[in-house]
Amino acid sequence: MRRKTGGMDFHLNPEFLQGTELFRDVPAAALHEIQAASSQRRVAAGQVVFRQGDSAAALYVVATGRLRATQTTADGQQVIIRYLGPGEVAGYTTLSGGGVHPGAVIAVEDALLISWTSAAIKRLMAEHSSIAMNAVAFLGARYHEMQVRIRELSTEKVERRIAHTVLRLVEQAGRRTARGIEIAIPLSRQDLAEMSGTTLHTVSRTLSAWEEQKIVSCGRRRVVVAKADVLTSIAEV
Template identity: 45%
Template sequence: MTTRLDRAVIRDLAMFRDLAEADLDAVLAAATTKRLAPGDIVFNQGEIADAFFVLLHGRLKVTQTTPDGQQVVVRHVNPGEVFGIARAVRRPDFPGTAEAVVESLALGWPSDHWDVLTARCPALAVNALATVGQRLQDAHTRIRELSTEAVERRVAHALLRLVRQAGRKTDDGILIDFPVSRQDLAEMTGATLHTVSRLMAAWETKGLVASGRKRVVVRDPHALLMIAEGEG
């Protein structure tokens, strides 16, 4: 917040594509930065959506909680992505809760500013449309998986998705670059903690994955893909 932000920070983000340099400066001028420790909540489900954000660094988990207390992981927010744009889609409140899973850094703008910014840069609305559209595709993919695939395949898919989003190559295999618990995997796939644990244990003995406390390494992505695609 005290440090001056350079436009290079946001220039390459999908959200700010095709914006003029001057516009980038205008956008940045209204932004505040927010540092987050693991476990910190950016906003809670149901709160008035008074701001929207871009994640510069780190990783967030967005969840929804049902009236009876069950949680579902809606998605993970990766660096460079916007989140909390409820107001842009004419929603007064946040539909989910955003929590940092690692040390993170975000930019924030007051929600009211969205209209100001889009009025100045119509490209913002167009980019937001593409972003939300992509998320809708992802959601439909997930609906299709939940509707038609067995738990085993869904968990395999979830792991592969994590690899794509946050995989970091190590000599041991591909490490998911942030803490993921069995519970998380369960909430991502609509399974129970127990079933996920059993699956992971089985895969561990087969050498497909290696995992510890909130830590997952995928050793054989190809074999996992076979399982995900149904011929495991």
């Protein structure tokens, strides 16, 4: 399911690349070279992009669809590190050493990925410093995100953590609807639990309580935030 860019499937236009976190503000002259070195890969919802422990052979940029990055313990417990949407990078390890992926990435929707080999992306970074600068910027941002989550996990009680998680998802994948802001990712209670550091039971109870107060309305794998301000006050108090 991997093919060299040859037109046909998805036209990788320069505007798209310039909108990604890795290639923004790259000189126009470089875009062609970047494009020439790229491949494309389609993944269906539920399909694995790479597994934890796989050697980091390729770097991906999401063109369409959405991915999920996870970390799994030896005994099978999983946490969700992050969702990745259009323009975002999956497989950052490929940028640096010849290591292995420290976590897994799977598609939660059908997705189209643009990929580069480790050697190609390293060469591009070395030749075009703005790519390397972008990599530094987005890795710094993700490092910061994780710091914030660690602080939350360390100091906040579950309800606040769940509120923060939901608000982050609203930020990342919110879509206005008549009933409020819908999170445009299919999201089970278990998923929310793995993002908030709790159990699906506690998430279910918390959402039920919020639904009672009309703060959210939810269904099977679906959450719609009706009163984001109330949720914010739960998160911030």
